[in-house]
Amino acid sequence: MSFLHCDQDVTWTAQKVHGITTDDLADAPSLLSLWPLLKKRLSAGPVVAHGHGTEKRFLRTFPGHRFGPWIDTLQLARAAWPDQPSHSLGDLCQALGLNEFSKHAPGRNWHDALYDALASLALLKQLVAEFDLTNRPIDLLLTPDTSTWHRLRHS
Numbered sequence: 567m568s569f570l571h572c573d574q575d576v577t578w579t580a581q582k583v584h585g586i587t588t589d590d591l592a593d594a595p596s597l598l599s600l601w602p603l604l605k606k607r608l609s610a611g612p613v614v615a616h617g618h619g620t621e622k623r624f625l626r627t628f629p630g631h632r633f634g635p636w637i638d639t640l641q642l643a644r645a646a647w648p649d650q651p652s653h654s655l656g657d658l659c660q661a662l663g664l665n666e667f668s669k670h671a672p673g674r675n676w677h678d679a680l681y682d683a684l685a686s687l688a689l690l691k692q693l694v695a696e697f698d699l700t701n702r703p704i705d706l707l708l709t710p711d712t713s714t715w716h717r718l719r720h721s
Contacts, residue, residue: 569594584677608633612704616640616655616686637707639689645710646693655685664688 569586571594576586597604608625609632615621618638625633643653650661656676659665667684668674674681690707693699699706 570600571596585675612637612707614639614683614686614690616643616682616689635704635708637690637704638710639686639693642693642707642710643689646697655682655689658689659685662689662692664692 569591572588572591575588576584576591581587612635613621613633614637616638617640618636622636639655640653643650643658647653647658650658652658664685667688668681670684671678671681676682676685694707
């Protein structure tokens with residue numbers, strides 16, 4: 567995994583959230599140079615993200631990408647666990663005891679793309695297991711309606 571080169575300076579706010587500076591991106595590859603690999607990986611099946619809007623906006627810079635379907639773990643978590651006080655990725659992972667994924671991203675933390683991607687996958691795995699969705703149609707993950715999931719769990 568890599569940072570991406572950016573022609574703009576990283577804002578102070580972004581530095582505080584992500585811990586990335588303009589210097590970190592200076593020698594990073596461009597999105598265009600990584601595009602063949604990204605396109606291959608993202609075209610292989612559903613794309614998973616926690617709050618997929620950011621990723622969709624980012625990928626729209628390449629018209630005609632046609633990635634998806636999109637599985638949004640934020641929408642799924644809000645539907646699955648509506649009583650959680652927070653649906654942020656970090657808070658959900660902590661509340662559900664999900665931390666095994668972090669060993670695959672040593673030295674990284676929240677708001678790092680790799681770390682958040684692994685956390686989103688861990689959250690999706692938990693959700694699929696808890697609601698017994700392994701052999702169910704993917705549409706149940708694309709349209710988060712837990713009334714169906716709860717019926718399946720009790721049948």
